[in-house]
Amino acid sequence: MKKEFQFLGKDFPRKEGRARANGFEKYPSDLYFDNMLYGRILRSPYPHARIKSIDFSEAEKLGAVCVSYEDAPGKRFNLRLVSVPKATYKDWQLFSDHMRQVGDFFGAVAAETEELAEQAARVVKVEWEILPAYMSMDAALAAKDNLIHDKVFLEDQEIKIKNNIACTREVVEGDIEAGFQEADVIVETEFETPRQYHCQLEPRSCVVRPEADGGITVWPTTQAVHNTRILIGSVFNLPLNKVNVVRITGGGHFGSGIHTNPVTLITTALALKSKRPVKIVQSREEDMYDHVRYPSKYVLKVGARKDGTLVAGHMRAYIDIGCHHIQALAYLGVMSGFWHSLYRMENMKYEGTAVYTNKVPTCAMQGYGAPQVTFGVEGTMDMLAEKLEIDPIQLRIKNYVGLGEVFWGQGPTVKSPIFSDGVVELLKKGAESIGYYKRPGSQKQTGRYRRGIGFARGFHTSGTGAPVPGEVKDYTTVQVKVNEDGTIDILTALMDHGGGTLDAAAKIVAEEFQVPFDKVGISPADTRSTGYDVCTHATRGVYCGAGAAHEVAKKTKDVLLEYAARYLDAYPDSLIFSYDEKSGQTRISVWGNPEKTTTIAAVAEHAMNKDWGTAIYSKSIRKVACPPAYTNYFVEVEVDTETGHVKILRVVAGSDAGTVINPILAKGQLHGGFYRGAGMALLENTSYDDKTGCLTNKGSMIDYKMLGIDEMPDPDDFEVIFADTYEPTGPMGAKGIGEAAFNPAPAAVTSAICDAIGIRFTKLPILPEDIMDALGEGHDK
Amino acid sequence: MKKLPIELTINGRAHELLVSPKETLLNVLRERFHLTGAKYGCGIGECGACTVLLDGLPVLSCQLLAVMCNGKKVVTIEGLSPQEAAAHPMQDSFVEEGAVQCGFCTPGMVISATALVEEKSEPTTEDIKVALRGNLCRCTGYENIIRAVKTGARKMKEV
Numbered sequence: 001m002k003k004e005f006q007f008l009g010k011d012f013p014r015k016e017g018r019a020r021a022n023g024f025e026k027y028p029s030d031l032y033f034d035n036m037l038y039g040r041i042l043r044s045p046y047p048h049a050r051i052k053s054i055d056f057s058e059a060e061k062l063g064a065v066c067v068s069y070e071d072a073p074g075k076r077f078n079l080r081l082v083s084v085p086k087a088t089y090k091d092w093q094l095f096s097d098h099m100r101q102v103g104d105f106f107g108a109v110a111a112e113t114e115e116l117a118e119q120a121a122r123v124v125k126v127e128w129e130i131l132p133a134y135m136s137m138d139a140a141l142a143a144k145d146n147l148i149h150d151k152v153f154l155e156d157q158e159i160k161i162k163n164n165i166a167c168t169r170e171v172v173e174g175d176i177e178a179g180f181q182e183a184d185v186i187v188e189t190e191f192e193t194p195r196q197y198h199c200q201l202e203p204r205s206c207v208v209r210p211e212a213d214g215g216i217t218v219w220p221t222t223q224a225v226h227n228t229r230i231l232i233g234s235v236f237n238l239p240l241n242k243v244n245v246v247r248i249t250g251g252g253h254f255g256s257g258i259h260t261n262p263v264t265l266i267t268t269a270l271a272l273k274s275k276r277p278v279k280i281v282q283s284r285e286e287d288m289y290d291h292v293r294y295p296s297k298y299v300l301k302v303g304a305r306k307d308g309t310l311v312a313g314h315m316r317a318y319i320d321i322g323c324h325h326i327q328a329l330a331y332l333g334v335m336s337g338f339w340h341s342l343y344r345m346e347n348m349k350y351e352g353t354a355v356y357t358n359k360v361p362t363c364a365m366q367g368y369g370a371p372q373v374t375f376g377v378e379g380t381m382d383m384l385a386e387k388l389e390i391d392p393i394q395l396r397i398k399n400y401v402g403l404g405e406v407f408w409g410q411g412p413t414v415k416s417p418i419f420s421d422g423v424v425e426l427l428k429k430g431a432e433s434i435g436y437y438k439r440p441g442s443q444k445q446t447g448r449y450r451r452g453i454g455f456a457r458g459f460h461t462s463g464t465g466a467p468v469p470g471e472v473k474d475y476t477t478v479q480v481k482v483n484e485d486g487t488i489d490i491l492t493a494l495m496d497h498g499g500g501t502l503d504a505a506a507k508i509v510a511e512e513f514q515v516p517f518d519k520v521g522i523s524p525a526d527t528r529s530t531g532y533d534v535c536t537h538a539t540r541g542v543y544c545g546a547g548a549a550h551e552v553a554k555k556t557k558d559v560l561l562e563y564a565a566r567y568l569d570a571y572p573d574s575l576i577f578s579y580d581e582k583s584g585q586t587r588i589s590v591w592g593n594p595e596k597t598t599t600i601a602a603v604a605e606h607a608m609n610k611d612w613g614t615a616i617y618s619k620s621i622r623k624v625a626c627p628p629a630y631t632n633y634f635v636e637v638e639v640d641t642e643t644g645h646v647k648i649l650r651v652v653a654g655s656d657a658g659t660v661i662n663p664i665l666a667k668g669q670l671h672g673g674f675y676r677g678a679g680m681a682l683l684e685n686t687s688y689d690d691k692t693g694c695l696t697n698k699g700s701m702i703d704y705k706m707l708g709i710d711e712m713p714d715p716d717d718f719e720v721i722f723a724d725t726y727e728p729t730g731p732m733g734a735k736g737i738g739e740a741a742f743n744p745a746p747a748a749v750t751s752a753i754c755d756a757i758g759i760r761f762t763k764l765p766i767l768p769e770d771i772m773d774a775l776g777e778g779h780d781k
Numbered sequence: 782m783k784k785l786p787i788e789l790t791i792n793g794r795a796h797e798l799l800v801s802p803k804e805t806l807l808n809v810l811r812e813r814f815h816l817t818g819a820k821y822g823c824g825i826g827e828c829g830a831c832t833v834l835l836d837g838l839p840v841l842s843c844q845l846l847a848v849m850c851n852g853k854k855v856v857t858i859e860g861l862s863p864q865e866a867a868a869h870p871m872q873d874s875f876v877e878e879g880a881v882q883c884g885f886c887t888p889g890m891v892i893s894a895t896a897l898v899e900e901k902s903e904p905t906t907e908d909i910k911v912a913l914r915g916n917l918c919r920c921t922g923y924e925n926i927i928r929a930v931k932t933g934a935r936k937m938k939e940v
Contacts, residue, residue, distance in 0.1 A: 017876035020884025021891060022868055023818025023858030030817035115803075201822045201830055201885040201919050251820070251885030252919050284823040498883030498920050664879035668925050672882065675922030701827040701917065709923040710910040718924050 044099035047133035047358035047693025064120035068107030069095035080259035100323035103289025140164035169332035179312025179347030183303025191376035194685035202251020203287035208271035215242030223257035224535035255364035285699025293365035328354035333411030341407035378747035413470025422723025426654030442758035452756025456747035457632035462736035463540030465623030476548035477531025479618035486601030501541030539736030548621035550731035629740035633748035644768030656723035659733035677745020792860025807842035818858035829916035832889035858888035870936035880929035882920035
């Protein structure tokens, strides 16, 4: 149940909002330094090739500084340092003569102007040896030689690659053969999800400035400043106290900054060689060849008893990971975890295979494996409900993993108990609000336009914390300090992607101290001045990150209480903080002694003048759980049976985020998560020309196709319901929200289309031509 | 290539410049004046993040050569507010309505929204969807942006 708060649960304009709306916020691409050079990356026009020779002489005549595989450090690494070393496959090099995708990088040039850099890049001469390209998993798996990688390293152990298989993972619980024998009904289906592109508005960019002490300062587009620092230090053999990575606002990430972007390493190489500041802003086309969501193709077999109890499940997945590992092993692990943790199943087996192809390397995108898995699992639940003639909502309620159970959404090494659960409340309220039980269904409709209501549920973990260490690192370091005027500063390397993570930390600290929100500030941060923070990913921002700020704030408050107790001549345990709205002051008073009262500001100033010290504390905090943030979407669509066009009419979102810190921003997370999820269901994919290995959208955002403002429902038709829950392990009862807001969206849209026209799609995106084909109408190619 | 002289008024101040015929308005604003509120998101007129006002109308500054703007008045997000000390009511509304997430599209959105309201003081949801169709946002799902434009329109009336 919710508690009463002074500031939490109320709408507040976000702190960073003003700078962003007024155009003064600086992003990496906005930085300019004296004497700065502009870089351009040299890229392969072929999907698979080897460089025989490279000639920079014409570029150097233009005054360009050039770097290539010839002066690369050669070290193997993984760009993503979230996992522990023993679970990290390394197949990247800073530059290589082996090109594995169109757009792969083999060098870079820097010059006085962007135009000159572009000219220099064009006159670099390369002699190529073209290799056979593997543009599909089937082609890649059939290959015996000319492999995309011959060998890779798992930590420091060399691994020979066979048939372009990057890695495999098997997770087993119980005995599926025995389980399936108990089943009265079995559903087995192949599902496929697309290579969605993040399309964050700012292309990945970087600025690096060499410093007088031999170090460098780095302004990258990243979600993880500390991991970026550690990777740069390792690749370039620089001491970590000479690599200062600055936290700077990024123009959207959605997972594309969990790993260090290649552009960051390339810019560093140019800056170290030229000894001048260098900036690289990638073009949109380059950005599309840089990162993309993991697609998934899997056969899911699930068995259930007549009463709807699930008894066994088997998932066999093949993942086309593109030409590099950005932690495919972790991806396979979370696929099994998200699946296993949606619905209780004593007997389960997951078999995952990650396959290299000559395509853009795949990485995390909002939801990681959850939207992919939720799409198939929720589709399967609908099919089972139909076969068993059980209400689909009741079937979910019977089987979902909830309160008091153990789940492991982030893979088998991240097991955590569930202490809060708003699933039933949200399903019931959502169904009621959208009129789920009053829907006509596909049987009763004729005519051009058919309407359908569907739903799906899902969750995301709030971070990757667990009671025991696993394959993934998870902690945040925070310092909280009370200033001599009663204002408070929070110093942490925690990142905000735009959702309001840092704002949430400030609000929670404000609540703890009972000081107004505007008196709590977030200090500028860089890796030199902060302790380690793993990354803002896995929906850990509020629960783990702001949670760490809360724990540290309590410690800082203890210091302040000691000072206050001395000042008021009382015992610390008898002191109470209260915010007086009239005076705008936060008072510290001794209970039962109303005359003994002061303010935070007076105590802090007194402590300074008496040389007692500053009320300050700093600590690394690891959360020992990662509670599920549950979400469901009920969606109403209208399908035009003459064009195959799907219009989203109404959305009712249900979110169990525990205590809601700032409702207006939390609602924004659901709006945005649904928008990108519906895009994955209806439009978004990156496809390739098999002959050239090029993206068929040719780097154009319009041809990539996303939902536009005119394709989203009107604001009055997008309702958000928050569950009345309180997470006992969270900061003031809060859990995560970010990725949970995406995960069930593609499945919900698919379910609504099925309700409208009676056709269940198992492959995303569901394009208008797919609908026309399925309706038997065909379409013009 | 020979540089050409142009006159540009940027956020109320007149400037005389020598520009290359290939230079875009976006480049002039960002590289020469470090007015980085107008963003580079695609460079080919697809995303709207570079939107500025040219003689009062919203334009894609990445699609205009600087020489085409000779003698014209440019207003960027940094100069949108008529008062130096206070933000434009549309900027306030974007913040209050939770329409700002990563913020990269926000300057272009606010410029387009302001131009819409200057033309139509009480825009409907449909009007807003048409006017902002050329401004892409990847974060918000547009819901709070639509609300913000309506609130902004109300506030602009009050000023």
